Amino acid sequence: MSNGPVAGLPPLAVADRLDALRALLDDAGVDALLVTGTTNVRYLTGFTGSAGSLWVDGWRAVLMTDGRYGDQAPAQVAGAGAEVDVEVVGSSDRSPVTALADGSARIGLEARSVTWSEQRRLANLLDGDPVATDGLVEGLREVKDDGEVARIAAAAAIADRALAEVRPALVAGAVEADLALALDHAMRTGGASDRAFETIVAGGPNSALPHARPGSRPLADGDLVVCDFGAVVDGYRSDMTRSFRIGGPGSGREADLLSAVLDAQEAGLALVADGVPLAEVDAACRTSLDAAGLGEAFTHGTGHGVGLDIHEGPAVSATATGTLRVGQVVTVEPGAYLGGFGGVRWEDTVLVTADGHRALTRSPKDP
């Protein structure tokens, strides 16, 4: 086996991120933020443990975690070059937040990730009511630095190679769950630390379910098959969907569906560039599918950001209000699902660049 980590990745700019966050605090109406989202904590500190919260104010950053991470946390924070103190908190200890909060009148909590229970506990500990903040760190995470792009690109390349490896097995008689496992294994042996999410291989009627789970049904000649999968490299994810028809696209209804959705994806991708409203990318895909009589069959949003989380900002949807920016990494993934018949989705992960965009997932689209 040759399951080593991907080599030669450029460093992440972790050390710069705390100051970028500090610059947002005052506008958010807070003097300090208690970061409780584990992915946000990782982004700001380099710490990958499952339990930890991070206090950030104008001059301090303190990572609070438990005894299991007493060695790992300081090592990872130092490795990332982040100016963060680590405090190990026992279950019986008084929360260090009380001491840290002394003098900070306005303390923000991440309303999207903190549980109501934790908010109530902290509100009891603190003097004033905490302030709900919304997406401060998530907003920073939308624009990727070079190290992040390199990791997502490496994950995408691993997924591309895995599909090339497994593609010959995509034939009549093959079982969805076996194909999913083969993709997962090929990604791991190719250097991924994990799959980015539960791999979807959905054939025949299952292809009409956008989030189908691989089952035990053998593929049959003429089946549409949707393969949606990605890899993880150093925490960063890729996301790609390729659709096929067993036996080749042919010239029937399946071929029409495959090419109609591909046209929609190309219409969306053509717009991806700095400054373009996100809703216009969504509208381009939707208009294309509408023209093909498939508007109703497109039952989900057009895309999403990809990074440390498989779904992060920005959303590429009809209700999105922002615009694309250089450094964002988003998916464009229109689909059409016809219950009882089958479905098709085409998806790529692309980087917004100064002169348009660059696809990070690059598998051929030959159904």
Next chain:
Amino acid sequence: MSNGPVAGLPPLAVADRLDALRALLDDAGVDALLVTGTTNVRYLTGFTGSAGSLWVDGWRAVLMTDGRYGDQAPAQVAGAGAEVDVEVVGSSDRSPVTALADGSARIGLEARSVTWSEQRRLANLLDGDPVATDGLVEGLREVKDDGEVARIAAAAAIADRALAEVRPALVAGAVEADLALALDHAMRTGGASDRAFETIVAGGPNSALPHARPGSRPLADGDLVVCDFGAVVDGYRSDMTRSFRIGGPGSGREADLLSAVLDAQEAGLALVADGVPLAEVDAACRTSLDAAGLGEAFTHGTGHGVGLDIHEGPAVSATATGTLRVGQVVTVEPGAYLGGFGGVRWEDTVLVTADGHRALTRSPKDP
């Protein structure tokens, strides 16, 4: 490949669970509960999607999900035999919660899982303030029915077989990450839908980190190695840790550590039976390690419940106040970690029975 799902599993008693929850509502001070924890929604309805919330009051149960799950949700609910209506909600629709809440003065939210942001949104939608509930569904989930035990036992058996398969590769020169991948692959080909959590294979100095990630370091003769892993079968998980010394236990400090922690685990396991205080199981492990001079080296709790989540109730810890009950499935997993030297952990997943307990993980403990 023979990666089919595990056959012959007895059905889950999903249909009984809603009434069991309804019987708790009044004591919790609510007339209705909005279930937002995805695992809790699955437990009560059979729906496995990643997005959905469940309204439960005295006579209705309504699962609200989005268009991606418009076909899957009704099919899974019907398959589980749950008396649940499914409502597909578009992003622009008014929340059905407003209509459902009409006339229900006291509406509970799951404070441990609902985010503060969602609580604020719902508080705005509803007339009265929502009521924080704590662990109602989680409490029901602590006691497993026969179908659940069968799934956890099947997952445990798959993990046992995977270790037997990979054990010969646990030799000097083997790489942690390769061994972790081999365990994962053996579990998947053995019928698991997934690993239960990120597999730990931690050798040498890494074994002293309770939650180490597998790295690229080759194992050396004399290294202590901690392998902590589990499988998933139909959503249910297993959890097991085995420790080894490369080259065999020998008779030095490693051998002493391996047997001292095994003594502690046996002391804890000996107490596992209906009616025994959880804290006594923890104390038995701790007392045993204290006597060996290793009390300070045991830096985490003794165990936890296992089921749809890898960590669920009851906690087996010094601060736990309850007692073990028939049908609970818990881990007993003392460890001792000596920074710079190495660590050892022994863990089994066991079922509390009418006459003591039964181990579900059964791999030999021959380090």
